[in-house]
Amino acid sequence: xxxxxxxxxxxxxxxxxxxxxxxxxxxxxxxxxxxxxxxxxxxxxxxxxxxxxxxxxxxxxxxxxxxxxxxxxxxxxxxxxxxxxxxxxxxxxxxxxxxxxxxxxxxxxxxxxxxxxxxxxxxxxxxxxxxxxxxxxxxxxxxxxxxxxxxxxxxxxxxxxxxxxxxxxxxxxxxxxxxxxxxxxxxxxxxxxxxxxxxxxxxxxxxxxxxxxxxxxxxxxxxxxxxxxxxxxxxxxxxxxxxxxxxxxxxxxxxxxxxxxxxxxxxxxxxxxxxxxxxxxxxxxxxxxxxxxxxxxxxxxxxxxxxxxxxxxxxxxxxxxxxxxxxxxxxxxxxxxxxxxxxxxxxxxxx
Numbered sequence: 001x002x003x004x005x006x007x008x009x010x011x012x013x014x015x016x017x018x019x020x021x022x023x024x025x026x027x028x029x030x031x032x033x034x035x036x037x038x039x040x041x042x043x044x045x046x047x048x049x050x051x052x053x054x055x056x057x058x059x060x061x062x063x064x065x066x067x068x069x070x071x072x073x074x075x076x077x078x079x080x081x082x083x084x085x086x087x088x089x090x091x092x093x094x095x096x097x098x099x100x101x102x103x104x105x106x107x108x109x110x111x112x113x114x115x116x117x118x119x120x121x122x123x124x125x126x127x128x129x130x131x132x133x134x135x136x137x138x139x140x141x142x143x144x145x146x147x148x149x150x151x152x153x154x155x156x157x158x159x160x161x162x163x164x165x166x167x168x169x170x171x172x173x174x175x176x177x178x179x180x181x182x183x184x185x186x187x188x189x190x191x192x193x194x195x196x197x198x199x200x201x202x203x204x205x206x207x208x209x210x211x212x213x214x215x216x217x218x219x220x221x222x223x224x225x226x227x228x229x230x231x232x233x234x235x236x237x238x239x240x241x242x243x244x245x246x247x248x249x250x251x252x253x254x255x256x257x258x259x260x261x262x263x264x265x266x267x268x269x270x271x272x273x274x275x276x277x278x279x280x281x282x283x284x285x286x287x288x289x290x291x292x293x294x295x296x297x298x299x300x301x302x303x304x305x306x307x308x309x310x311x312x313x314x315x316x317x318x319x320x321x322x323x324x325x326x327x328x329x330x331x332x333x334x335x336x337x338x339x340x341x342x343x344x345x346x347x348x349x350x351x
Contacts (some may be wrong), residue, residue: 001254011242017333023063027273039071044078048070050086051082054089054090057086069093071092072095074124075242076121081131081241094128095141098143099143100149101154102155104154140166140167140211143158145169147181147182147190164209165208181243188327191328210293212230215231216336219302220336236281248261257317258312287319294322307322307325
């Protein structure tokens with residue numbers, strides 16, 4: 001969506017920058033007195049290779065202990081036995097990006113030569129699932145929704161594959177640049193697609209976990225969600241680029257305001273612990289909370305949460321708007337409410 005900052009970044013993080021990051025994370029944990037989660041993504045983090053990954057994980061565990069979660073988000077192509085063994089040794093979990101069967105996945109996920117990647121991703125997933133410690137290593141699938149695809153085909157594909165969970169994501173977009181498949185802000189095409197997934201999920205005697213639906217059900221029953229962009233839990237997220245630059249949540253790259261702080265922070269010159277306690281970080285943290293009058297007056301706010309910040313963008317009012325997926329979320333939440341009303345209670349909690 002117009003972001004080309006990656007073109008000026010190093011392809012890999014250097015050993016010097018890596019050492020600085022580890023030192024900064026160690027200081028941050030000591031400063032705030034509680035653990036946090038670390039996610040390697042990209043780009044493609046497995047380009048580091050088994051040896052570099054082992055060095056990184058060893059240093060992270062030596063300095064941060066075992067109470068900080070470490071995970072990898074990968075396209076799956078470079079998954080190898082050696083990398084899986086390293087992840088097992090250091091308690092690192094892997095999630096793989098795949099959008100569904102080949103005709104769905106390859107529509108958007110082609111390689112640099114415009115060739116389909118589905119066969120290569122599938123080989124990586126099969127290697128992962130065949131590993132002796134797959135149950136501990138494999139956290140699940142990240143799938144971006146194509147609203148023109150068949151929910152039945154996508155659900156059946158993941159169900160047959162036997163994955164532990166699927167995290168469905170809406171495709172990025174905003175009020176000024178509509179997401180793929182939406183012809184207007186009022187369109188509920190994504191919500192209807194997810195509602196069909198919900199129907200399959202509820203009627204499946206042995207379903208995989210679906211993070212978005214699980215969180216919405218918990219929120220409707222008075223619980224707390226853990227998925228970013230659903231519910232009113234906000235997250236203190238910092239992104240570290242390969243050159244050591246410290247940025248806001250990288251999803252903001254899809255909106256014209258982008259992901260830069262006003263200060264040009266970098267691990268070479270700045271303390272992450274100080275950044276995390278700064279006024280600008282505090283303002284950025286609070287910006288996750290919806291501010292639009294329509295959201296604040298909405299009875300579904302506690303469940304919807306106003307959606308992802310980047311999806312609220314509109315030229316002229318920046319992020320002070322409901323999510324561009326407002327109609328979708330209302331449709332999906334309405335379907336969830338009908339199920340809860342029908343069954344009366346789930347997990348022993350009255351609906």
